[in-house]
Amino acid sequence: MSLDGASPLDCKTGIFAGLKVADFTWAAAGPIATKQLSDNGATVVKIESFKHPDSIRLGGPFIDDKPGINRSGFFADFHSSKLGIAVDMSNPEAIEIIRPLIEWADVVAESFRPGVMKKWGLDYESLKAINPSVVMLSSSLYGADGPWSRHPGYGAQGQALAGVHGMTGWPDRAPAMPKGAYSDSVSPRYALSALVAALIHREKTGEGQHVELSQVEATTQLLAPELLIYQATGEEITRQGSRKAGSIVHGVFPCEGEERWIALEAVTEDQWSALSAVLDRADALAAARAEGPDALEASVAEATAPWDAFALMAACREAGVPAGVANKASDLLEDDVFAARDHFWPLHHEEMGTLKYNGPAYRFERTPSDLRFASPRLGEHTDQVMAGILGYDDARIAELRERGLLG
Amino acid sequence: MTAAKQALSGVRVLELSALAGAVAGRVLADLGAEVIKVEPEGGEAFRRSEPTVPTSLGEESGAWLAFNHGKKSVTLDVDTDAGLDTFARLCATADIVVTDWERLSIAQMDRLGTAARAANPALVWTEILPFGRGAPYQDYAATDTTLQALGGHLYLNGDVDRPPVRISLPVGLIQGGAEAASAALMAYYHSLKTGEGQRVDISVQECIVWTLLNSTMAWQILGLNEMRGGAIRKERANRFFTRLVWETQDGYIFFGPVGGGGGAARIKSYEALVNWMNEDGFNDPILTKNDWNGDGQFFISQDDYDAVTAVIMAFIKTKTTEELMERAVRERILLAPISSVAGVFENRQFRARGLFRKLDDPARGLSVELPSHWANLSATPLADPHPAPAPGADTDAILAMEPEGSLT
Numbered sequence: 001m002s003l004d005g006a007s008p009l010d011c012k013t014g015i016f017a018g019l020k021v022a023d024f025t026w027a028a029a030g031p032i033a034t035k036q037l038s039d040n041g042a043t044v045v046k047i048e049s050f051k052h053p054d055s056i057r058l059g060g061p062f063i064d065d066k067p068g069i070n071r072s073g074f075f076a077d078f079h080s081s082k083l084g085i086a087v088d089m090s091n092p093e094a095i096e097i098i099r100p101l102i103e104w105a106d107v108v109a110e111s112f113r114p115g116v117m118k119k120w121g122l123d124y125e126s127l128k129a130i131n132p133s134v135v136m137l138s139s140s141l142y143g144a145d146g147p148w149s150r151h152p153g154y155g156a157q158g159q160a161l162a163g164v165h166g167m168t169g170w171p172d173r174a175p176a177m178p179k180g181a182y183s184d185s186v187s188p189r190y191a192l193s194a195l196v197a198a199l200i201h202r203e204k205t206g207e208g209q210h211v212e213l214s215q216v217e218a219t220t221q222l223l224a225p226e227l228l229i230y231q232a233t234g235e236e237i238t239r240q241g242s243r244k245a246g247s248i249v250h251g252v253f254p255c256e257g258e259e260r261w262i263a264l265e266a267v268t269e270d271q272w273s274a275l276s277a278v279l280d281r282a283d284a285l286a287a288a289r290a291e292g293p294d295a296l297e298a299s300v301a302e303a304t305a306p307w308d309a310f311a312l313m314a315a316c317r318e319a320g321v322p323a324g325v326a327n328k329a330s331d332l333l334e335d336d337v338f339a340a341r342d343h344f345w346p347l348h349h350e351e352m353g354t355l356k357y358n359g360p361a362y363r364f365e366r367t368p369s370d371l372r373f374a375s376p377r378l379g380e381h382t383d384q385v386m387a388g389i390l391g392y393d394d395a396r397i398a399e400l401r402e403r404g405l406l407g
Numbered sequence: 408m409t410a411a412k413q414a415l416s417g418v419r420v421l422e423l424s425a426l427a428g429a430v431a432g433r434v435l436a437d438l439g440a441e442v443i444k445v446e447p448e449g450g451e452a453f454r455r456s457e458p459t460v461p462t463s464l465g466e467e468s469g470a471w472l473a474f475n476h477g478k479k480s481v482t483l484d485v486d487t488d489a490g491l492d493t494f495a496r497l498c499a500t501a502d503i504v505v506t507d508w509e510r511l512s513i514a515q516m517d518r519l520g521t522a523a524r525a526a527n528p529a530l531v532w533t534e535i536l537p538f539g540r541g542a543p544y545q546d547y548a549a550t551d552t553t554l555q556a557l558g559g560h561l562y563l564n565g566d567v568d569r570p571p572v573r574i575s576l577p578v579g580l581i582q583g584g585a586e587a588a589s590a591a592l593m594a595y596y597h598s599l600k601t602g603e604g605q606r607v608d609i610s611v612q613e614c615i616v617w618t619l620l621n622s623t624m625a626w627q628i629l630g631l632n633e634m635r636g637g638a639i640r641k642e643r644a645n646r647f648f649t650r651l652v653w654e655t656q657d658g659y660i661f662f663g664p665v666g667g668g669g670g671a672a673r674i675k676s677y678e679a680l681v682n683w684m685n686e687d688g689f690n691d692p693i694l695t696k697n698d699w700n701g702d703g704q705f706f707i708s709q710d711d712y713d714a715v716t717a718v719i720m721a722f723i724k725t726k727t728t729e730e731l732m733e734r735a736v737r738e739r740i741l742l743a744p745i746s747s748v749a750g751v752f753e754n755r756q757f758r759a760r761g762l763f764r765k766l767d768d769p770a771r772g773l774s775v776e777l778p779s780h781w782a783n784l785s786a787t788p789l790a791d792p793h794p795a796p797a798p799g800a801d802t803d804a805i806l807a808m809e810p811e812g813s814l815t
Contacts, residue, residue: 073621170637189586220757223778333623365606
């Protein structure tokens with residue numbers, strides 16, 4: 001940990017300094033939302049069942065390519081600045097530990113399949129009985145009710161159902177699967193907006209509440225225009241490759257080297273002239289443009305192929321033409337803009353060494369975010385939380401561990 | 408407006424936007440804020456962006472209508488000194504301003520932002536930018552697709568025999584808008600408690616990076632740059648290709664029946680599939696030849712993966728998407744329809760939960776359902792859709808409430 005002597009239990013700076021969060025979320029969508037709390041000063045206690053730890057601890061990439069519960073970079077990136085405690089949630093007596101944490105918390109967050117929290121006696125009605133002003137966030141793939149609510153699934157199913165997968169790829173082929181799990185990255189933004197709005201309401205009125213959302217439904221916001229157009233005109237918009245109506249050039253073109261590509265776009269005649277000048281073949285491009293989009297794209301591709309992708313991007317930027325190298329992950333770690341913006345945060349972890357964690361996409365001018373320390377090892381902060389938050393002495397902690405409740 | 412109390416009741420938001428800022432305003436309006444669009448005479452340019460739909464008011468942008476219902480509109484020429492003065496007075500009554508680079512240049516943001524924040528030190532001034540604040544990159548030309556590329560997502564999408572391909576939606580702009588809403592609310596929470604306003608800037612490139620999930624860690628830890636795959640790809644760090652997109656009788660599903668990474672849910676899902684296939688007479692020995700989802704999956708040959716894929720593909724082709732999903736839900740098979748726009752609109756899970764809410768807009772002759780109920784807040788429900796404003800519809804009412812000079 002790189003705490004410089006500060007207690008991980010009590011952060012003094014950041015928008016959420018003093019906010020207390022009991023975090024039961026797992027996988028990606030939930031932890032990405034609560035990371036925005038911990039990286040902005042909240043005390044976030046991640047409660048994990050040591051018999052069934054967060055499943056993405058078992059998802060790679062693993063340090064040295066060797067699987068291990070504390071070795072996943074996938075898990076690490078979503079858990080900066082969070083405290084981790086390990087509890088046997090399958091033991092009904094675990095409520096002895098959980099109940100005081102609920103009393104302590106301002107926010108309880110979870111992302112289980114609907115029914116799991118209720119089984120533990122931790123549904124919203126039960127939480128409210130313990131802590132009347134608590135704000136509970138429940139985020140699940142399909143939502144808390146409806147015919148599919150208990151159906152298991154991952155973000156890959158989510159992005160298919162939300163329509164994002166179907167909008168990706170070539171019109172003459174099967175839809176191409178977008179990398180990742182789009183509902184895992186879109187839904188946290190909506191979950192966080194709703195959660196913070198609920199905290200604002202609580203700040204003004206003292207009233208807590210339950211915020212419940214379906215990750216797939218939040219992701220359908222990306223298709224709101226297409227849904228409106230479909231109803232208003234009967235036209236069903238679908239994937240269009242990399243073309244876009246209304247643009248003169250809108251595509252992805254080859255550059256020098258293995259799998260080097262650049263996205264180029266010319267919407268206005270000025271941009272078109274500037275691009276033609278950069279590529280130094282105005283006549284050939286004009287002739288190809290007159291022939292149609294296939295000929296135009298072939299001609300642009302021929303012109304870009306000998307270019308170094310980054311040099312071409314720089315030339316386009318100089319000329320005011322929108323251009324973007326199709327960055328590989330390795331490029332992102334070396335990206336000038338990210339470096340200037342301090343996007344990556346090097347954090348040290350006892351088993352994983354120092355890795356660069358992704359910081360947020362926003363910057364607060366006066367209350368900067370701070371990725372204070374690396375992701376917790378399973379149960380890393382169990383004793384600290386029991387002593388520092390619940391006020392248990394060593395004998396009590398030993399007794400809880402003796403009974404198999406603590407990991 | 409909706410009578411029920413809402414989380415952001417009493418919060419006033421000003422919006423100077425194209426798409427991304429409108430999405431931010433959309434989220435805040437859904438949560439109950441009063442969102443006032445500040446537009447030039449005749450309305451902002453984005454009202455007319457392609458593709459449009461015909462309404463009684465003429466051709467209007469589908470995206471504009473989808474993200475601007477339930478807001479107010481004030482027309483104001485903010486480029487004049489008098490307009491700037493009026494804008495600053497309006498900002499004195501507001502809590503949050505949201506804007507984006509497709510509507511305002513950096514110079515315009517600086518000019519307006521300085522006046523606004525002088526008029527209201529508690530104000531949250533929110534900017535959505537391609538790369539965020541900070542010279543020199545803040546001035547680079549950028550669009551949604553170039554940002555899909557620069558954020559590292561585009562490289563990973565598409566078939567290997569063609570160039571990488573974009574998502575045919577402005578995903579970066581919309582996620583930038585949603586991110587801006589949450590960041591603006593965090594800053595407003597701080598302002599509410601301390602009286603301190605501030606500028607918040609959002610980078611769409613950074614929003615795109617957050618869609619990768621584990622790619623930047625995979626590079627650091629394994630030196631691995633993942634490769635795109637359309638329907639067939641090497642998942643995670645697999646050494647073999649598996650099929651993930653399958654054609655049904657009437658569409659496509661997403662499904663990773665074999666080699667998907669293990670776990671009890673995947674093992675049970677595959678067993679349920681094989682049982683169903685057996686019922687239908689599909690019982691090729693390849694189906695049970697290997698430990699397709701257990702520890703052994705990483706050592707199975709590509710030939711075997713191809714062979715089992717052929718058998719499963721033939722079976723799936725005999726079923727409709729609806730049949731597949733119905734049985735999947737019943738028996739916990741981990742597949743999902745790859746929904747078209749119509750599929751999203753008709754999805755029975757969304758319908759059962761009330762995601763879609765009616766927007767009746769008689770002035771436009773428009774009656775549609777929008778996916779506007781994206782969360783359930785037990786004490787402060789989201790707002791239902793109301794018609795989008797005509798340009799300047801609320802100019803008199805809103806500016807009349809702030810008599811000249813009273814706030815300066």
